[in-house]
Every structure is written in C-alpha cells, then in structure tokens.
Amino acid sequence: MHRINETNDEDSCFVNHSNKKEKNMKGLKRLAGVLGVIVLLCGMLTGCSGKKLYSEEELTQIHDVIGTVEQMTKEFQNVITDSLPTLLGDMSSSSDELMDFISTRKYDPNKKIIALTFDDGPSTDETNGTSDLLDLLEQYDSKATFFCLGNRLNDESAPLLKRMVELGCEIGNHSYDHTQLTRLDAQGVRDQIDKTNELIKQYSGKACRLVRPPYGDANNDIVPANVSQPFIMWDVDTLDWKNKNTASVISLVEKYKEQDWDGAVILMHDIHSTTIEACKTIIPELVNDGYQLVTISELAYLKGVKLEPGKSYWGIAEKSTVTDY
Known part of the structure; x- marks a missing residue:
C-alpha cells in the first residue's frame, strides 16, 4: 500500500512539474514577443527622430508608438510578475532560498x-x-x-x-x-x-x-x-x-x-x-x-x-x- 501511494505521489509530481514547465515556456514565449515588439517600435521611433520637423502623419505615428510602448511596458511588467516565481520554482532551489543571497539590510561601508x-x-x-x-x-x-x-x-x-x-x-x-x-x-x-x-x-x-x-x-x-x-x-x-x-x-x-x-x-x-x-x-x-x-x-x-x-x-x-x- 505504501509503495502504491509513493508511486501516485511521484506521478502527481511529474504531472505538476510538466504543467509548470509548459507554463514557463508560454511565459518565456510571451516575454520574447513583448520584447520583440518593443525593439521594433523603438526602431521606428529612432528612424523618425533624425528630423527636426515632422509631418502630421509622422507625429500621429510617433504618438501611437509612444502609447504602444507604454502598453508594452505594462505588459512586460505583468509577464515578469507572473512568470518569474514559476521560473525560479523550476530550479533546484526555491525562489525564497535564492532571494536569501540578496540581503535587504543596509550596511555602512565605513563600519x-x-x-x-x-x-x-x-x-x-x-x-x-x-x-x-x-x-x-x-x-x-x-x-x-x-x-x-x-x-x-x-x-x-x-x-x-x-x-x-x-x-x-x-x-x-x-x-x-x-x-x-x-x-x-x-x-x-x-x-x-x-x-x-x-x-x-x-x-x-x-x-x-x-x-x-x-x-x-x-x-x-x-x-x-x-x-x-x-x-x-x-x-x-x-x-x-x-x-x-x-x-x-x-x-x-x-x-x-x-x-x-x-x-x-x-x-x-x-x-x-x-x-x-x-x-x-x-x-x-x-x-x-x-x-x-x-x-x-x-x-x-x-x-x-x-x-x-x-x-x-x-x-x-x-x-x-x-x-x-
């Protein structure tokens, strides 16, 4: 009976681990897409910024780019917030243990x-x-x-x-x-x-x-x-x-x-x-x-x-x- 329970636990852990990896991969792909769009939009903005004067069409385009970048920035933050804990959790140490290495205490370098x-x-x-x-x-x-x-x-x-x-x-x-x-x-x-x-x-x-x-x-x-x-x-x-x-x-x-x-x-x-x-x-x-x-x-x-x-x-x-x- 004990071995049966042990096997079921292992199977459950395997399924949970697989789901977690799948979720992580989706998070990474989503993150890559966000980064790609931001890079593209920044390139468009840079291409326009070499001129001293802009046409009305170009100004509209720049305005749209800025708005989209702002939206993508929020999306990027959401991806980080949602994905980082699960990504860290897929490593050998938990996120809490990894964060232990980063002290929040303030140190006086003169002491x-x-x-x-x-x-x-x-x-x-x-x-x-x-x-x-x-x-x-x-x-x-x-x-x-x-x-x-x-x-x-x-x-x-x-x-x-x-x-x-x-x-x-x-x-x-x-x-x-x-x-x-x-x-x-x-x-x-x-x-x-x-x-x-x-x-x-x-x-x-x-x-x-x-x-x-x-x-x-x-x-x-x-x-x-x-x-x-x-x-x-x-x-x-x-x-x-x-x-x-x-x-x-x-x-x-x-x-x-x-x-x-x-x-x-x-x-x-x-x-x-x-x-x-x-x-x-x-x-x-x-x-x-x-x-x-x-x-x-x-x-x-x-x-x-x-x-x-x-x-x-x-x-x-x-x-x-x-x-x-």
Whole structure:
C-alpha cells in the first residue's frame, strides 16, 4: 500500500512539474514577443527622430508608438510578475532560498563587520539559552550563524529555528551527533550531513547551505565527494567550550578586538550559559564600537567571496585560509 501511494505521489509530481514547465515556456514565449515588439517600435521611433520637423502623419505615428510602448511596458511588467516565481520554482532551489543571497539590510561601508557563529545548539534552556541570545541579537539589530546538531532539532527546539529565520540569522549544519567525520566512511559522512540538512529544512523551512564539521576536522576523503556545501571554519576560537567562564570569554574577545578584526569569524557555543552571559557584554560592546554583526553568507557577500562546495574556509576575509580539496 505504501509503495502504491509513493508511486501516485511521484506521478502527481511529474504531472505538476510538466504543467509548470509548459507554463514557463508560454511565459518565456510571451516575454520574447513583448520584447520583440518593443525593439521594433523603438526602431521606428529612432528612424523618425533624425528630423527636426515632422509631418502630421509622422507625429500621429510617433504618438501611437509612444502609447504602444507604454502598453508594452505594462505588459512586460505583468509577464515578469507572473512568470518569474514559476521560473525560479523550476530550479533546484526555491525562489525564497535564492532571494536569501540578496540581503535587504543596509550596511555602512565605513563600519567593520564580524560574523558571530554558535555551535552545538540550539539550547532550549529557559535561562541563558538560545532564546535569550536571540533576544539580544534582536535588541541590537544584529545577526549570527547557528551551526546546529541534528539530534537537537525536534518539536521543542523548532520555535527557536523559526525565530532565527525571522530575525535574519543563518542556520548551518554541524553534523547529527558531533561525530568526527574523518573517522567515518563515505556513507557515514553522508548520513550525518544529509539527516541534519533534512531536519533543518523540516523545522526552519529553509534549506541549509553551510556545514561546519565537528572539531573543524575535514579532509579530501569527505570533501567534496560526500558533502555538497562549503565547510565554514573560524578565525577566532573563544575557548568558551573549554573554560566555561564568562569573564574569560569576554576578556579574550576584548583582546582580539584590539587587532584588525574586520571580516573575522568568531566561534562560540550557545549551549553554555556562561557564553550567553558573556554575549550580554560582548554584543553591545561590539555594536557600540562600530562593528556590524552579520551572518556568514552576508560576510562573504560583503567581502566579495563566493563560497564554493568542496572548499574549507578558515574565515572568510582576504587574510583567511581557504583549503581547496
């Protein structure tokens, strides 16, 4: 019975896909026709515009051309409005996912940018958990990237993922259960990454584009053959996972902040209450010092870096190291 339902679903999907492609083709043909007419009319107008004086017949013709061009412009806009979403929907990524690459935020080019990243979460703790961190980011109009573990993604943590998306934060893949990927065979690696990707999509509504391997451990055996996303490492490890001390994390961040921190990727963990407490000092200080806190994808875009599958990025800015497997 299950296989019969599965086959029917596939047939239905095939029919819907075929109808969508047919609709797209009609939209493209319609668009081509509109463009052709506009080009023709503009050519006619150009042909008349070489004279200083026009006959009454030519003036009437020009008036008609202008009116027709205006009508064609409206038609062109309608075609774009009607066809573009379905054309994008026929691609491998949805239109929403593609538009994620185009940020609507305003950036001050005179300010430095930093990407705060948080691993191993999300934490559903009611006090000093991921929810408190999201409150803080929202308060200071800041964004961050959360590299989540698949085994923490469930109905309880789902509201956190949805809120991350609503606030413009980014969700990355940190494996399913923090297994060191280089100790697994190819199928094991795919299971860790694919299962977590599916859970991120299920609970956040967004496809995952980034991976951070546990312990920052990756090699040619697992990238790019088994992972279709870029591996994102870091510039600065706050050692919050080791010290679990609020003052220590704040002190380390303030130390590095004295250097040229523009474009830095900072590693922290939102499962430690001491880290959340430290962020209550770190985030306001960074913002007040003129830093803009952005996601990994925003950082890459603003620095002109294209993140590619099969590459491991120890940071994003020019000074960082990129490993091409």
